[in-house]
Amino acid sequence: xxxxxxxxxxxxxxxxxxxxxxxxxxxxxxxxxxxxxxxxxxxxxxxxxxxxxxxxxxxxxxxxxxxxxxxxxxxxxxxxxxxxxxxxxxxxxxxxxxxxxxxxxxxxxxxxxxxxxxxxxxxxxxxxxxxxxxxxxxxxxxxxxxxxxxxxxxxxxxxxxxxxxxxxxxxxxxxxxxxxxxxxxxxxxxxxxxxxxxxxxxxxxxxxxxxxxxxxxxxxxxxxxxxxxxxxxxxxxxxxxxxxxxxxxxxxxxxxxxxxxxxxxxxxxxxxxxxxxxxxxxxxxxxxxxxxxxxxxxxxxxxxxxxxxxxxxxxxxxxxxxxxxxxxxxxxxxxxxxxxxxxxxxxxxxxxx
Amino acid sequence: xxxxxxxxxxxxxxxxxxxxxxxxxxxxxxxxxxxxxxxxxxxxxxxxxxxxxxxxxxxxxxxxxxxxxxxxxxxxxxxxxxxxxxxxxxxxxxxxxxxxxxxxxxxxxxxxxxxxxxxxxxxxxxxxxxxxxxxxxxxxxxxxxxxxxxxxxxxxxxxxxxxxxxxxxxxxxxxxxxxxxxxxxxxxxxxxxxxxxxxxxxxxxxxxxxxxxxxxxxxxxxxxxxxxxxxxxxxxxxxxxxxxxxxxxxxxxxxxxxxxxxxxxxxxxxxxxxxxxxxxxxxxxxxxxxxxxx
Numbered sequence: 196x197x198x199x200x201x202x203x204x205x206x207x208x209x210x211x212x213x214x215x216x217x218x219x220x221x222x223x224x225x226x227x228x229x230x231x232x233x234x235x236x237x238x239x240x241x242x243x244x245x246x247x248x249x250x251x252x253x254x255x256x257x258x259x260x261x262x263x264x265x266x267x268x269x270x271x272x273x274x275x276x277x278x279x280x281x282x283x284x285x286x287x288x289x290x291x292x293x294x295x296x297x298x299x300x301x302x303x304x305x306x307x308x309x310x311x312x313x314x315x316x317x318x319x320x321x322x323x324x325x326x327x328x329x330x331x332x333x334x335x336x337x338x339x340x341x342x343x344x345x346x347x348x349x350x351x352x353x354x355x356x357x358x359x360x361x362x363x364x365x366x367x368x369x370x371x372x373x374x375x376x377x378x379x380x381x382x383x384x385x386x387x388x389x390x391x392x393x394x395x396x397x398x399x400x401x402x403x404x405x406x407x408x409x410x411x412x413x414x415x416x417x418x419x420x421x422x423x424x425x426x427x428x429x430x431x432x433x434x435x436x437x438x439x440x441x442x443x444x445x446x447x448x449x450x451x452x453x454x455x456x457x458x459x460x461x462x463x464x465x466x467x468x469x470x471x472x473x474x475x476x477x478x479x480x481x482x483x484x485x486x487x488x489x490x491x492x493x494x495x496x497x498x499x500x501x502x503x504x505x506x507x508x509x510x511x512x513x514x515x516x517x518x519x520x521x522x523x524x525x526x527x528x529x530x531x532x533x534x535x536x537x538x539x540x541x542x543x544x545x546x547x548x
Numbered sequence: 549x550x551x552x553x554x555x556x557x558x559x560x561x562x563x564x565x566x567x568x569x570x571x572x573x574x575x576x577x578x579x580x581x582x583x584x585x586x587x588x589x590x591x592x593x594x595x596x597x598x599x600x601x602x603x604x605x606x607x608x609x610x611x612x613x614x615x616x617x618x619x620x621x622x623x624x625x626x627x628x629x630x631x632x633x634x635x636x637x638x639x640x641x642x643x644x645x646x647x648x649x650x651x652x653x654x655x656x657x658x659x660x661x662x663x664x665x666x667x668x669x670x671x672x673x674x675x676x677x678x679x680x681x682x683x684x685x686x687x688x689x690x691x692x693x694x695x696x697x698x699x700x701x702x703x704x705x706x707x708x709x710x711x712x713x714x715x716x717x718x719x720x721x722x723x724x725x726x727x728x729x730x731x732x733x734x735x736x737x738x739x740x741x742x743x744x745x746x747x748x749x750x751x752x753x754x755x756x757x758x759x760x761x762x763x764x765x766x767x768x769x770x771x772x773x774x775x776x777x778x779x780x781x782x783x784x785x786x787x788x789x790x791x792x793x794x795x796x797x798x799x800x801x802x803x804x805x806x807x808x809x810x811x812x813x814x815x816x817x818x819x820x821x822x823x824x825x826x827x828x829x830x831x832x833x834x835x836x837x838x839x840x841x842x
Contacts, residue, residue, distance in 0.1 A: 260641050314827050320640050321582040325777060326826060329819035336816040354810070466770075470648060477645055510656040516649030517630055524642035525633035
């Protein structure tokens with residue numbers, strides 16, 4: 196047998212970890228040792244993991260801070276829920292319909308990512324962060340004033356209210372502005388969620404270790420140097436950004452098909468959600484894909500296990516974020532860690548001998 | 549007449565944005581960081597005033613002073629604990645993410661102390677409303693106070709930077725930190741002073757904002773904070789008159805957007821302005837274009 200390279204081995208460990216988590220969760224669910232509350236969390240958890248992993252592609256690999264990730268999730272959620280609700284009668288097979296819904300969610304979020312990425316990626320650092328934040332809020336705002344109805348004449352659009360759609364008798368409102376979409380078929384299951392996590396991981400890990408991934412990381416490390424050796428900056432930045440957006444769309448699809456009523460509120464698709472995903476990424480380690488998965492799982496399940504701490508959850512997130520950043524990035528902390536780490540102590544001993 | 553009254557409302561809201569934007573622009577110009585927590589310092593300032601008036605029974609003027617002092621201490625503490633250790637970090641994202649964390653921390657501390665319920669804020673402005681044009685147009689005392697405060701603060705800041713040694717030190721640090729240090733300027737002290745001034749302004753802005761829009765929740769500060777950053781970018785970040793012009797223009801755009809286009813889309817309109825500005829003129833109205841040196 197050919198010896199596996201280090202990256203292949205590393206990737207397999209990541210896949211294996213996801214599969215083991217799935218097996219553990221399934222055994223717990225079947226044996227009844229999992230509370231119904233926890234079972235209800237399994238599907239959103241899959242969405243969070245995908246979100247964390249995809250945001251890590253932008254923050255860790257591309258090296259730009261995006262604060263509009265929830266916006267792409269929102270696009271994926273609403274476009275796919277819209278599709279599923281329209282097609283409930285046309286395509287009765289839930290499996291086929293859901294696969295199509297996932298593709299539509301991913302495609303619309305990806306296209307959104309490209310459209311937003313073209314102007315946004317000319318900026319960098321603080322400006323990019325604030326503009327992605329702005330785009331996230333704009334998307335949420337637009338979804339909240341959008342009314343779409345369907346009758347025998349086709350689709351009707353409005354930005355005022357459901358009455359001004361002018362529907363015939365028997366026509367139904369599909370997207371009802373701030374009330375969102377009601378009655379999306381509940382197609383998401385934990386198994387599908389895990390499969391989608393594996394597919395997302397496959398896409399991201401392969402992208403990182405490909406020629407394009409190296410180019411993206413070269414841009415992150417030194418934009419000018421990368422440009423001078425002939426890397427097309429816009430192309431690779433856009434590639435990373437739109438892949439990240441499309442995967443966020445997939446997370447949105449899972450999220451939407453787990454809810455009876457889908458509404459765009461600050462809590463689920465706003466700035467807060469984007470920050471929560473960022474906390475996952477930072478806690479797991481910026482640029483470390485496996486870390487993002489673990490952080491998303493721990494930070495979602497931990498507050499549920501410690502119910503009494505629910506009021507303090509966001510407070511704990513905030514403190515975790517600050518402490519992690521200070522500990523990992525402050526030059527003084529890095530120096531201190533190098534002095535006191537086990538590795539350096541062993542090294543010293545080896546030198547003494 | 550409704551046009552004129554919208555315009556006055558816009559200038560009033562814009563003046564609040566301008567005061568907040570001044571804090572942003574100073575910190576950004578000197579410390580080269582986007583202080584995400586600035587908006588939440590506003591909210592803390594408003595809560596301090598509210599508590600000082602309702603619980604401690606202080607007169608409004610003393611309460612505002614207390615809030616300014618409290619926010620100054622808060623701003624300097626945040627800078628010392630959370631931002632200074634990261635000033636020379638390898639990645640520029642580090643301090644930005646930390647600032648987001650601080651913003652979240654302040655919101656959630658306020659949530660735990662004051663609760664999620666909306667508190668009604670009684671105006672602290674003693675000026676009565678003025679009626680113009682034979683009763684068709686009313687200008688509230690808050691509006692006059694806000695616009696006046698904005699002008700006074702801008703003139704004061706400009707004089708401070710032009711005429712005092714500390715102000716000149718700020719300019720020097722914003723140009724080149726290393727060279728400023730070699731000239732014997734205390735860089736850390738200057739940056740701390742900038743945070744102190746910015747946070748004191750935030751407290752004033754918080755009082756004015758909550759006097760004009762009398763509701764207060766732990767999330768009151770975050771949206772105006774982000775919009776004020778938009779204003780600072782609009783006017784040209786690092787420029788004091790730019791922050792003022794950007795703030796007032798943004799206030800007018802927001803009020804007109806609300807009145808003539810759609811009240812739900814007002815935030816989206818404000819953010820679209822930011823996107824257009826950054827694409828067309830990234831340095832802002834009064835900003836200087838800085839060439840990148842290789």
